[in-house]
Amino acid sequence: MILAAARYAYPNAKVRGLRSRRLTAQDRHFLMEAKDFSSFLAYLATTPYGRVLPNLEEEKTDPWVLERLLARSLMEDYAKVTRSLRGQREQELVLALFSRFESENLKVLLRALFSGRGKQAVSRLLYPLGNLSALPWDDLWACNNPAEIADLLIRNPFGQALKHAIPQFNAQGRLFPLEMALDLSCFQRLKQAISGLRSKADRKAAKRILGPYVDILNILWVIRLKIHYGLSHEEIVNYSLPGGELLTLSYLHRLARAEDISSFLEQMPRSLQREVGEVREWEDFHTYLETWFLRLIARLFVGPPFHIGIEIAFLLEKEMELTGLITLLEAKAQGLSPDQTVKKLPMQFSGVAHV
């Protein structure tokens, strides 16, 4: 305990300091109620996110560009949290979580390559990763095909994953296998990083927060792959993310075979059924699950403080705040009313209970 306190005193203080810069209830209220896109941006400029926004009077405010600019705040927090941690294994866990954004940028790169576009044409879609990303981006942008990218990244989990997915990419002639491989490799790395943690308390705390997170993603992926992409249950199971806590492969298999929402709900573990029992539309799962997850995070912050779970919880909470903000930004850009928007946001963001 004393050792853990010594190890996590500084990172914990750092995280609590960073957490104090979250949007306040008042911020969320005024952002929700903003009458149009420009007043939304005007208010956003007064929040801690104002720092990463461009000069709104001088520059074009394209929602796509703003989304990535807002993400800079999260990327900076990743760098700060990583720097605050002393142990290499703890840092690796944060970096594994961060690799999801690297994976997103790699996907953009692959799509650009596939469609014959240059970096300039897609730069607005890239996450501003900053110095935390150690991937050789300039060299990657100079590659001519996925095999070259895989070779360049061969010492990185991404390289290995891409290499294994290239036969399917060649067979199917589309990027889907490569993109899936990138996503799966991030979570495989995350799973390994959790097992690599030295202290049992850390491993437990990391699983406690990341396990449900992976479960949520798996549920949402099952829905997306099943409903939107029309994939078979065999494929859905194979594309599921490793490292979940409640949803075993057999649960996922049953969920993938479910034919409607009620049978889908029936196939869920009991603890999850309580959280999403009210859902009537596929689209609503997202909001309910996020609400549940944010509650888990909040609970973690009032528990024992000296473990890696605090850092991970903060980063995921911040990511969800950002996701909520971006949802709101898009809604305002499309001119949706607060009532139409509220359904898309977790309760902690909208202040309206769904459950």
Place this chain on the structure above:
Amino acid sequence: MFRPVKLTRLTIQAPEDRISAVMAVLGDLRLLHLIRVEETHLGHLGYVAHIDTSLLEHYDSLLARANRLLRDLGPAGPSPGIRKVPQPDKAVFRLEEDLAHIETEALRPLEQKKKAKNAISEHEALIARLQLLEPAKIDLDRLHDLRYVTWRAGLIPEENLNKLEQSLVGTHHTLIPVGRKEQRVVLMAMSLKKDEKALLRALKSAFWDPLELPPGIHGTIGTALDQLSAELENLKTGLAGLDTEGAELTRKHGARLKYLREEILLARQLLKAQAKFGQIDHTYLLTGWIPVALFEELKKRILKATSGKVLVERVDPKDIKEVRSGILKIPILFNNPMLVRPFERLTTLYGTPSYEELEPTVFLAVSFLLLFGMMFGDVGHGAILCGIGYYVFRKMYRYIDYGIILMECGVSSMIFGLLYGSVFGLEDLIPALWMHPMAEINHFMVMSAFLGIGIISLGLILNLINVIRQHRYGELLSTSGLAGALLYWLGVGLVARYLLSGGLSPLEVIFAKVAAGALIILMILQRPVRAVLAQRRTGEKWRHLPPGLGGTILESFIEVLDDLLRYLANTVSFVRVAAFALTHAGLFIAVFSLADMVQNVHGQGFFYWITIILGNIVIIALEGIVVSIQTLRLEYYEFFSKFFRGGGKPFQPLLEEKL
């Protein structure tokens, strides 16, 4: 040597049917810097030429065919020089025929060789695939005969095996891991034929990398491997025979093919050069710069080749309005002896001299070698540098210039080594013809400073020549001009006088004060006075002083102060020559001390000599680089900055660019 080659402007007007012959002569002579007619006033009038695209395409296809043959036949050796430049429109027929002749003989065996190579690599890949499945001891015939069961062999990432198993729950199947390769599992997957689609879907989503076996493989994997290995051996024997045939073809046609390729390249370049020509109706116009000495020969040859149907004219640069007004720059064609020529690279690294100014390469070469030798004086090290330079000169054609520079630096080092009496740091092997630097440090430093004064003075003199040549007389009174030079030499004279006889006479002091004061006032006031004169020239009435005159005087004062300080700093900077020479000697002392210490510990001569050898290698590598950089620094900052303006345009001879 001190000036670039004298050039003249050449203009050729040729009828369309003679342009090819003109191009052949120009290609033969090569020393023509073409000017794009489009960029001259004629271009604005519509004299714009077009490349004969169909002919160029024909040459492109010939080049592709020649390249393919050369790649497949792979003759060794450098490309031959072209004896006679082809006339593109005529030569194309001969080139086509020659190439077709070689192709008739070579293509069939080359194609067979390619097929044999493909078959070998296919066999090797198949063997590698089968070897993965070998531990399963499968009988392929029995698998092929299965009526209700389908099967697949392939690899999947290890971490996906559980998921794959789970995804097939509810489907009759079996997954048999056969082996492992690079974090993947070699797997045999089987299911009922009716479930084949589900199996394939599952495999696909588990990142399946199939091991596809061609239908001709029978029996157990072991039998199939034996059969394939025997076939592979036969294929390799066949390929060896084709290789012999290929070698014979290379011997027979290699040299001719390379010559043809060079001719094709040359013809293409000539055709592409046409883009710089002008054309109106059926008349071509081309213009460019050519050495004056070559003009008559060129004219004679063109007239002969075109039966006098072409108009060849020269225009003196002085008569070209654009040159006079500075809009058009005359390109620079260096004119240096062989041993100085490599230093042109160092000159152009700083800038390309303009046509009107002195060409500084020869001064750079001499002073570079002098400074390098002084700082790196050692007979042994010089000999090694010379040896490395010779190796580069003989073996690395691309770096031949650097090879020559290295050899010259080596010789300079050896000469100074003799003057210092140093051979690999041993100072008692040969007598010093001049002095041991470590024994006379102060004297050496003073010598270096005086060497610096000499080099800076040379820079100042060269600047005066440039100023006069370029009629920039106004600059004579500036710090970089005559006034600055006189003040510098006055200071140098006083210091020399003081060092030689100690103390100055009152008359000398008064003279120095008056002269220095007058020169400084002159330098400060020259700009404001020039401003006032300029105002008068423009016809303005001289009732008031020009606006901002006070500021100009202040600016001029600061500039003079800055420039005078720079003279001092530049001179002192040359003390580094002595400093690095001493460092060179000092490093030897360190190496010898280290060797003594090693010998004391191990008590053997072997380690002593190893330390000496390693120490010398370090000194040559480390100090060689440092001294080169310092020498270059002195050249650029202390010497070139005094007179060299640059901003010229390099001469680009026709056909220089290799395709």
